[in-house]
Amino acid sequence: MGCSIWFNLSQLFFFILSFVQLTPSRAQLCPQDQSFALLQFKKQFSFDESASQVCEFRNIIPSYPKLKSWKNGTDCCSWDGVECDWRTGNVIGLDLSCSCLYGTIHPNSTLFLPPYIQRLNLAYNDFVSSPFPSNSFDRFSKLTNLNLSSSGFSGQIPLEISELSNLVSLDLSSNSQLRLEKAGFELLVQNLTQLRELNLDEVNISSVIPRSLLNLTSLTFLSLVSCEFLGEVPDQLFQLPNLKKLDIGFNKALTGHFPEFNSSSPLQSLSLYHINFSGELPDSIGNLKFLNVLSIGSCGLSGQIPPSLGNLTQISSLFLDRNNFIGKVPPSLSNLEQLIVLYLSDNHFEGPIASVFPTMKNLRYLDLGTNNFSGQISSLFANATLQQLVVLSLSYNQLSGTLPSQVNGLSHLRELSLDYNFISGAIPSWMFNLPALESLDLSYNKLTGPINEVQFNSLRYLDLGSNKLYGNIPSSIFQLVNLTYLDLSSNNLSGIVSCNANSLGILILSRNNLSGVTKHCLRKLSRSLLVLDLQKNNFYGNIPNTFTKNCSLETVNLNNNALRGPVPDSLVKCRSLQVLDLGNNKIKDTFPYWLESLSYLHVLILQSNRFYGPITTFMTQFPSIT
Numbered sequence: 001m002g003c004s005i006w007f008n009l010s011q012l013f014f015f016i017l018s019f020v021q022l023t024p025s026r027a028q029l030c031p032q033d034q035s036f037a038l039l040q041f042k043k044q045f046s047f048d049e050s051a052s053q054v055c056e057f058r059n060i061i062p063s064y065p066k067l068k069s070w071k072n073g074t075d076c077c078s079w080d081g082v083e084c085d086w087r088t089g090n091v092i093g094l095d096l097s098c099s100c101l102y103g104t105i106h107p108n109s110t111l112f113l114p115p116y117i118q119r120l121n122l123a124y125n126d127f128v129s130s131p132f133p134s135n136s137f138d139r140f141s142k143l144t145n146l147n148l149s150s151s152g153f154s155g156q157i158p159l160e161i162s163e164l165s166n167l168v169s170l171d172l173s174s175n176s177q178l179r180l181e182k183a184g185f186e187l188l189v190q191n192l193t194q195l196r197e198l199n200l201d202e203v204n205i206s207s208v209i210p211r212s213l214l215n216l217t218s219l220t221f222l223s224l225v226s227c228e229f230l231g232e233v234p235d236q237l238f239q240l241p242n243l244k245k246l247d248i249g250f251n252k253a254l255t256g257h258f259p260e261f262n263s264s265s266p267l268q269s270l271s272l273y274h275i276n277f278s279g280e281l282p283d284s285i286g287n288l289k290f291l292n293v294l295s296i297g298s299c300g301l302s303g304q305i306p307p308s309l310g311n312l313t314q315i316s317s318l319f320l321d322r323n324n325f326i327g328k329v330p331p332s333l334s335n336l337e338q339l340i341v342l343y344l345s346d347n348h349f350e351g352p353i354a355s356v357f358p359t360m361k362n363l364r365y366l367d368l369g370t371n372n373f374s375g376q377i378s379s380l381f382a383n384a385t386l387q388q389l390v391v392l393s394l395s396y397n398q399l400s401g402t403l404p405s406q407v408n409g410l411s412h413l414r415e416l417s418l419d420y421n422f423i424s425g426a427i428p429s430w431m432f433n434l435p436a437l438e439s440l441d442l443s444y445n446k447l448t449g450p451i452n453e454v455q456f457n458s459l460r461y462l463d464l465g466s467n468k469l470y471g472n473i474p475s476s477i478f479q480l481v482n483l484t485y486l487d488l489s490s491n492n493l494s495g496i497v498s499c500n501a502n503s504l505g506i507l508i509l510s511r512n513n514l515s516g517v518t519k520h521c522l523r524k525l526s527r528s529l530l531v532l533d534l535q536k537n538n539f540y541g542n543i544p545n546t547f548t549k550n551c552s553l554e555t556v557n558l559n560n561n562a563l564r565g566p567v568p569d570s571l572v573k574c575r576s577l578q579v580l581d582l583g584n585n586k587i588k589d590t591f592p593y594w595l596e597s598l599s600y601l602h603v604l605i606l607q608s609n610r611f612y613g614p615i616t617t618f619m620t621q622f623p624s625i626t
């Protein structure tokens with residue numbers, strides 16, 4: 001008992017001690033003049049809470065109007081987003097990112113910010129194309145961090161920004177109307193020698209990369225995406241001694257080649273997506289042992305992938321897509337056990353897919369499309385448990401064999417694209433029961449057999465076109481609530497179809513033996529349908545005259561069926577109609593002059609029917625009429 005009291009007392013004593021230590025007595029409240037300046041600043045804006053999604057979308061904290069807590073008569077150091085020096089009470093930081101600020105900043109009016117400020121973050125607000133504040137830089141010489149990312153500034157960034165020579169971090173990214181002239185960029189990099197982080201993504205600089213940038217040896221983070229740079233990338237840029245993240249992607253006029261890398265490089269993320277490089281990937285890429293992200297897609301590279309790439313065992317995202325790589329993928333790539341994203345699409349890789357991926361158990365996004373990979377498709381899974389796959393694309397290769405049963409277990413799979421291969425056999429029923437699948441493309445293969453009843457509900461996109469499928473189209477397909485695209489064309493499907501799925505935008509059933517009475521398919525088309533292609537089937541009977549003013553159709557192709565009767569005049573309610581092909585049927589009518597009122601109609605095909613009566617001036621309006 002006594003022991004336990006002693007214990008409690010000592011705890012209490014300890015608690016009091018730590019309370020005294022951790023709570024500094026802040027004698028100073030926020031000085032009156034600074035509080036005043038902040039309230040003046042607040043007066044310039046309104047709050048647009050609808051703008052809040054931007055921050056949520058980017059996975060930053062949700063937006064909310066921080067300035068609502070700023071009230072005259074209270075200590076400004078307690079206001080949301082305000083950071084004070086606890087000794088002096090001076091306002092030294094303002095983090096107003098994602099604060100729903102809305103309003104123009106007059107070029108003369110930013111002086112309302114307090115003078116001791118070191119860190120200013122106004123990112124993700126909307127200053128509605130305000131020009132960049134220009135006359136206040138001398139007052140903010142203490143600034144070390146300035147973040148105006150995605151805040152709607154426009155116009156030229158004034159040269160005076162280079163007076164902020166204490167800046168350690170500068171982020172002006174995602175203000176697509178901002179420009180920085182060549183001289184301005186040079187001054188900036190000459191004078192801001194302390195910079196550790198520089199992000200100018202989407203600022204239009206349109207000049208060469210100045211050599212003075214190479215003097216910024218403290219840089220750890222450099223992002224210059226989509227700045228319209230020209231000319232050659234200096235090798236030394238990759239060798240900045242502290243650089244961990246370099247992104248110069250989407251500068252399509254930037255030329256250059258890969259330099260040699262040495263093992264002292266701290267690079268963790270290297271992104272050169274969509275620039276105009278040439279040459280090969282050097283062996284020394286394998287020296288970048290801290291590399292986590294390598295994004296060199298659409299970059300003009302050729303040659304083989306060096307086996308040393310397999311030394312980058314930290315790598316989690318690897319984009320080599322849209323280049324001219326040739327040869328086999330080196331087996332060493334199977335060392336990359338941390339890989340989550342692997343894009344090798346649009347190259348000239350060849351060889352069996354079997355060997356490359358057995359140990360990549362974390363892989364979520366795998367795109368090997370548009371290459372010359374060969375072998376049995378099931379061999380991809382032979383030794384691998386690719387349980388985490390979300391996207392699997394093997395389109396446009398030389399793969400054969402039947403659909404691999406291992407796909408059945410992939411509970412996260414959202415997109416499966418195996419089109420343009422030589423896959424044979426039937427489509428197993430589990431294929432239509434994958435719980436997360438949203439997009440399935442098996443078109444242009446050699447699949448045969450009937451289409452099973454579908455059970456999944458999340459499917460949006462289904463393309464089984466250009467195979468050898470036969471039998472009826474199961475009506476469950478048309479009950480999929482989220483299906484917007486359905487292509488079953490160029491098979492041997494037969495029977496009656498009811499085409500009225502609620503959400504369908506595009507329905508392509510052409511080149512089959514569908515012979516159902518048209519009223520099952522055409523009587524109650526969904527409002528959302530834009531494209532209806534039933535050509536080359538055996539539809540017969542009258543086209544129902546049931547089009548309503550909700551009709552969204554842009555393309556109707558009923559060519560090569562056995563349709564009769566008149567052209568339904570309710571078609572005139574489809575105000576967006578652009579293409580109408582009724583050719584090669586048995587339609588008996590006079591010329592449908594009333595179509596003239598459809599102002600977007602530019603292709604009208606009525607040939608090989610039983611039209612009668614005169615045709616006059618009307619036809620001249622059509623670029624394509626037969």
Ligand SMILES: *[C@@H]1O[C@H](CO)[C@@H](O)[C@H](O)[C@H]1NC(C)=O
Pocket residue numbers: 036039040072073
């Ligand atoms: C704050 O209130 C004081 C009086 O309490 C007043 O003099 C001052 O003008 C107010 N400041 C602002 C910015 O409204």
Ligand SMILES: *[C@@H]1O[C@H](CO)[C@@H](O)[C@H](O)[C@H]1NC(C)=O
Pocket residue numbers: 107108135
């Ligand atoms: C802005 O400041 C400049 C120079 O300080 C001055 O010439 C100009 O008249 C001011 N503009 C407005 C609208 O106050």
Ligand SMILES: *[C@@H]1O[C@H](CO)[C@@H](O)[C@H](O)[C@H]1NC(C)=O
Pocket residue numbers: 159160161162163165187191
């Ligand atoms: C460069 O920085 C110094 C302070 O370090 C400043 O006095 C000078 O005006 C700046 N130069 C330019 C061109 O901004």
Ligand SMILES: *[C@@H]1O[C@H](CO)[C@@H](O)[C@H](O)[C@H]1NC(C)=O
Pocket residue numbers: 060097121123124147149169170171197199
């Ligand atoms: C700028 O602020 C945004 C929003 O808070 C943040 O995501 C971004 O990382 C900041 N930039 C820098 C360079 O710190």
Ligand SMILES: *[C@@H]1O[C@H](CO)[C@@H](O)[C@H](O)[C@H]1NC(C)=O
Pocket residue numbers: 179204205206228
């Ligand atoms: C970038 O600036 C250059 C020169 O001022 C201009 O020619 C070009 O059109 C601009 N690019 C964009 C995307 O605005």
Ligand SMILES: *[C@@H]1O[C@H](CO)[C@@H](O)[C@H](O)[C@H]1NC(C)=O
Pocket residue numbers: 190211212213215
């Ligand atoms: C890099 O810095 C050095 C030393 O400050 C200077 O002499 C040199 O001119 C700078 N180089 C460039 C290209 O600005």
Ligand SMILES: *[C@@H]1O[C@H](CO)[C@@H](O)[C@H](O)[C@H]1NC(C)=O
Pocket residue numbers: 252253254255276278
């Ligand atoms: C890419 O660079 C080559 C020369 O290496 C040049 O011929 C080509 O025009 C460049 N392309 C672009 C889009 O600048």
Ligand SMILES: *[C@@H]1O[C@H](CO)[C@@H](O)[C@H](O)[C@H]1NC(C)=O
Pocket residue numbers: 239262263264
């Ligand atoms: C890597 O490069 C740095 C600087 O360029 C150099 O000091 C170092 O010796 C090089 N290391 C190796 C292993 O080549």
Ligand SMILES: *[C@@H]1O[C@H](CO)[C@@H](O)[C@H](O)[C@H]1NC(C)=O
Pocket residue numbers: 286307308309310311332
């Ligand atoms: C890097 O890869 C090459 C080729 O695969 C290999 O010979 C070399 O030993 C590897 N280096 C290291 C440090 O793992």
Ligand SMILES: *[C@@H]1O[C@H](CO)[C@@H](O)[C@H](O)[C@H]1NC(C)=O
Pocket residue numbers: 347348349370371372
């Ligand atoms: C695949 O190989 C064939 C025959 O060698 C070639 O014609 C084709 O261009 C190659 N495709 C790709 C994507 O490299």
Ligand SMILES: *[C@@H]1O[C@H](CO)[C@@H](O)[C@H](O)[C@H]1NC(C)=O
Pocket residue numbers: 354355356358382383
């Ligand atoms: C797959 O595993 C089998 C044994 O289970 C082995 O013989 C074969 O070499 C492995 N294939 C690959 C590509 O690792």
Ligand SMILES: *[C@@H]1O[C@H](CO)[C@@H](O)[C@H](O)[C@H]1NC(C)=O
Pocket residue numbers: 457458459481482
């Ligand atoms: C259908 O789509 C909606 C909207 O994207 C989504 O919320 C819903 O979960 C989807 N339904 C199924 C069964 O996946």
